Amino acid sequence: MAPENPQQNRDARHLALPQVGEAGQERIAQATVLLIGVGGIGCAAANYLASSGVGQLTLCDFDTVDDTNLGRQVLYGPADVGALKADVAATGLARNNPGIRITAVAERLTGAALADAVSSSDVVLDGSDNFATRFQVNDACVAAGCCLISGSAIRLEGQLAVFGPDYRGSPCYRCLYSEADESLDNCAGNGVLAPVPGVIGTLMAVEALKFLAGITMAPGVLRLFDAASGEFSSVTVNKRSDCPTCGDAG
Ligand SMILES: [Zn+2]
Numbered sequence: 001m002a003p004e005n006p007q008q009n010r011d012a013r014h015l016a017l018p019q020v021g022e023a024g025q026e027r028i029a030q031a032t033v034l035l036i037g038v039g040g041i042g043c044a045a046a047n048y049l050a051s052s053g054v055g056q057l058t059l060c061d062f063d064t065v066d067d068t069n070l071g072r073q074v075l076y077g078p079a080d081v082g083a084l085k086a087d088v089a090a091t092g093l094a095r096n097n098p099g100i101r102i103t104a105v106a107e108r109l110t111g112a113a114l115a116d117a118v119s120s121s122d123v124v125l126d127g128s129d130n131f132a133t134r135f136q137v138n139d140a141c142v143a144a145g146c147c148l149i150s151g152s153a154i155r156l157e158g159q160l161a162v163f164g165p166d167y168r169g170s171p172c173y174r175c176l177y178s179e180a181d182e183s184l185d186n187c188a189g190n191g192v193l194a195p196v197p198g199v200i201g202t203l204m205a206v207e208a209l210k211f212l213a214g215i216t217m218a219p220g221v222l223r224l225f226d227a228a229s230g231e232f233s234s235v236t237v238n239k240r241s242d243c244p245t246c247g248d249a250g
Pocket of ligand 1: 171172173174175176240243244245246247
């Protein structure tokens with residue numbers, strides 16, 4: 001029988017999925033998701049997290065919209081140039097799904113503020129564009145025992161991985177990158193094909209919704225997307241005993 005109210009209608013295709021169903025959709029509706037960076041990756045991820053009914057979505061980005069963003073950061077248009085990304089994204093997503101809570105944090109979260117935001121979240125998506133932020137977010141997730149879904153995209157290449165929430169036997173982001181890899185930073189200098197961050201952000205939303213709905217997934221697997229060949233490959237990330245964050249000395 002068809003659901004009768006608008007919320008159930010929005011959720012109908014999830015409710016019909018045996019892997020999500022009412023129980024999974026309720027967990028999604030009760031969840032708090034922290035999204036770091038609302039650029040090309042974050043715009044795609046936020047769109048699906050909001051439309052899927054994540055109860056509390058916190059968008060963190062200190063940056064303003066620039067006209068070089070418009071080709072791939074699909075929540076923004078020419079009228080938004082100069083405005084704060086977190087604010088514009090929150091306004092647009094609230095139109096998409098008025099039934100959820102969206103908080104815009106238009107500042108760079110660090111230290112105790114980052115730790116607070118992470119520890120009050122069920123899952124963190126990191127779509128930021130630099131290693132300094134990724135390392136801080138990872139360290140906060142390991143400290144809080146929070147699931148981290150990390151993604152990046154550059155040129156015709158993208159990658160994503162899920163870490164935690166139990167880091168005792170599984171790796172963290174710093175087990176993968178102990179030091180900054182400059183070749184993965186700086187879209188401006190290297191260029192990026194517009195939909196590639198969208199592919200990665202969308203897959204990050206897939207993993208977040210699976211995690212919230214309780215669908216088994218494999219933490220500590222790095223998935224690589226090569227747009228040139230159209231192929232995905234996977235690499236197992238080993239936990240490093242000398243990891244500065246989750247290792248024996250961490
Ligand atoms: Zn580690």
